[in-house]
Amino acid sequence: MSRSVEFYGGEDRNAYIHRAWMRRGVPDHAFDGRPNIAIANTASDLSPCNTHLDEVAQSVKNGVYEAGGVPHNLPMVSLGETTMRTTAMLWRNMAAMAAEELLRANPVDGVVLLGGCDKTIPALLMAAASVGIPAIVIPGGPMLNGTFRGRPLGCGTDVWRLSEEVRAGGLSNREFRATESSMIRSRGHCNTMGTASTMAFMAEALGMTLPGIAGTPASDSRLLERSHATGRRIVELVHGGVTPADIMTKEAFHNAIVALAAVGGSTNAVVHLLAIAGRLGVDLSVDDFDRIGGGVPLLVNLQPAGQHLMEDMFRAGGFLAVLREVRGLLVEAPPTVAGRSLLDELEDWEIWDSDVIRSADAPLQRDAGIAVLRGNLAPAGAIIKPAAATPGLLTHTGRAVVFDSVEDMRARIDDPDLDVDADSVLVLRGCGPRGYPGMPEVANMPLPRKVLERGVRDMVRICDGRMSGTAYGTVVLHVAPEAAAGGTLALVEDGDLIELDVAARSLTLHVSDDELAARTVAARLQDAYAAPTRGWEQLYIDHVQQADAGADLDFLVGATGPGVMRESH
Template sequence: MRSSAWYSGEDRNAYMHRAWMRRGVPNDSFSGRPQIAIANTASDLTPCNAHLDEVAESVRHGIWEAGGVPLNLPVVSLGETNVRPTAMLWRNMAAMATEEMLRANPIDGVVLLGGCDKTIPSLLMAAASVDLPAVVVPGGPMLTGTFRGTPLGCGTDVWRLSEEVRAGTLSREAFLESESSMIRSRGHCNTMGTASTMGLLAEALGTTLPGTAGIPAADSRLLAQAHETGRLVVEMVAEDRRPSQVITRGSFRNAIVALAALGGSTNAVVHLLAIAGRLGIPLTLEDFDRIGGDVPLLVDLQPAGRFLMEDLYRAGGLRAVLGQIVDLLDPDASTVTGQPLVAGLDNAPIWDPEVIRTRGEPLLPAAGIAVLRGNLAPNGAIIKPAAASAHLLTHRGRAVVFDSVEDLHARIDDEDLDVDADSVLVLRGCGPKGYPGMPEVANLPLPAKLLRAGVRDMVRICDGRMSGTAYGTVVLHVAPEAAAGGPLGRIRTGDVVTLDVAARRLDVDVPADELAARDPSPAMAEALARPRRGWEQLYVTTVNGADTGADLDFLVGSSGHAVARESH
């Protein structure tokens, strides 16, 4: 095993490694037992992951039981609700730090504990790059909270209720009263936001013990699965079952199909692209449209539907969903168990057909992420039709342009703002380089005067991201971003924008030579990030575009797990 490079032998280096690591472990811990890291993103500042220390204990028991040595390894934890300007700024740093710690230490395999939005993507990027046997335990969603007898969708109802306050239909006192009801238990958001999506897609990729993703965080069955995962990872080390063998191009097909059927977060696009890049697997925006475009929406969950993650689990969970679309899955794509993902899906019943629809009665017949191109998005942009208003999926309107998030906040509720329900709201300078970190601001708040008039959706365009818990007719991830010279930086208020989702087009009605001749907006350029030191400078100078996953250019690809021996 890899760890024997540290622990075997009688020289001074081996002596030091063993002596410092004994600390009460059995004497045979260094003679043939696999050393298993538990990459743990538990943190009080990542409230959705705060319970992962308890999950880690169950993993530890399983590892010991199977003959391994469990080793807690706290890794970078990114709390979506707290860190500023956006957790996405540090996804690549978390992946890089985890990769380096796994490579640098006497580790034979790793269990990856994540939950909050960026933690599972960063852990999978790290595991893909270091390529040691690895398995994910998603932390699971919180239980459903209620306010005045109504279930609350974590995140989604924040957007909804806050807009009702701005519209004058809900008092600020009632809005603040709902705050204590939003988070009922441990766990991440209970809507089909990014955290839920990436936990479920980790299973669709084959990187979890089947049946684990989507178990509520407070459900004791999560601890049982964590225990079994501890036993499984020891087996994986013995059989040298690594990410490069488990995650194949077929695995990404399965993840894209699952993403569409679940009505999952648009953020999954940028995360799957980044994970594929670490493995050297060719994956493009077009693959999301080609593979997922005609997949039916089967799950009636917020923000695209009515129910919440606790309902999905009781209705049969991910495997019940996949069982309805097994013919669309890659039959050869494997899992961490060594068995195909499709194994046993014919025995995955739906227990509540209101929550999980059958293939014959979907919510929508085609629900995948739509990839748009045109003179506003030469490298692509995306939209989630399932979360959009059907009447806006084909639309022409006059652009109302905001040059920064600060500009948006300063003017969106100005009673003199020249805007109507047919206008197209454009926010730029929010891509990976621009803000930086590609913040979740693409679902722009609607002007208060239009909310008061009853308007609840408008076409919105941005080079940033939106929360997976958000909804609306939002075109996002526009590439190239404005900060990288994209045409979004050269359009002006008053230009006519055309959105045609069926034709997969996003255009501005400005002649090509005129658009090219325009200078980028000076106000936008003034607002762009100009870091002078630290991680932010490294990020801005090396980050790739959203259309390829927004990884750092020097992190794409795998470096493996080899490490030079030290000399004390």
């Protein structure tokens, strides 16, 4: 018996109530056992990257109806990375929990997941994994390329670059302001290889989208065409009883990690993939990203690691053309939601512009995988994206310049008396899952003005928070345990020597164990930690895991299943 029939079937009072209140334009045959499909829709005017998803939802509805199903728009918590304070990551787990509970509580047999901005696809996949009903993802797609004075503007990436030029005195505030409407010129999420683009590709690599849809620009009519096809396909998945656990196996996560390196994807994918795997019971660790991604070449010449933008990548052949070049590193996984294996889907895809998508024989970089660092400063690991770093800084030793919070950093970073030079290592702490909370995207902290004015554009930076997938630089992030969880990061003092050696996968604080044991956490740091007394923030801090475990809530790990809730009428 389908889940919807458990709600609608029968002649008792409860079945009457369920049917009667749904008869607002829904035909009588909607209750006869045909698949009822939820369209988990994260459209919101306050999530700018997702504003077009209502139009996408309509195409999905058409496809569901055509295949004999009954579609239902189901609005979801929508997280806009650019507008929410403190950080959208604080609410990823809340959005996942809300989606999970709504899907379990309602009379639906399958779900189409509509996401765009960074946290929406991960949250929806976490929810679908926990509920275990048939599901399929539609990524909302990137915005069109922006240009300013004849050169392309990368959404996000050029914000970091241009803002530093303003601080260095090379660009006026008037000119900086003039780039705004040029950079954001259409619907869709960031057009660089930021977290939104990355997670769209991760969804496809995991097998959760129709082939070739990830990376389709939001304004491209082919997105609506493929959304219609997705509506048809989810009905077939319900009839076949195919669930996310059938598709997102350990092998599928292996392929996603290979894909992450090949496209030069966001470091945020690490915490998201770990969280999704945790919901499924898949044994995935942060070390798998180094083990599997090590030696994978970077093939996509996109900002922030390269030059071009997402519209160019789509034109040049798209995501599956990239995967075809590294198919020897992929493993056989279960069929995707389309019914064929990922490897089988690669045969028909080609590269049409070798400057945008390189061949495996001529990559941008030979080894582009995310590196996992360990040492006394990060016993549970920290990560760095070498593809976005300055090669000469991947082995570096420097004096620590320590900031105890985002506010402390902003107050002092441009102080002319700050004791800093180009060789210093900037340390920002109190920004982990518990400390801020939510791991804000602040790890790529701005460089001190006095250093910028000397022409320096990169320094080693270390943080227990995250950075935007659109950002770049030699940034060590996701340090675990974080300072607020008792990590060594809380004991670093100005002037301590810190050694980064990416080739050796090490991050070392050159302070003896005895000296560290004698140190105490500064009161100013403890005072900066989040200290909520109620609400979601309190629940989050009490239960959030560390970055190396995906920063999910400990009581949400694992799946509960699709069981229908108890009747209350």
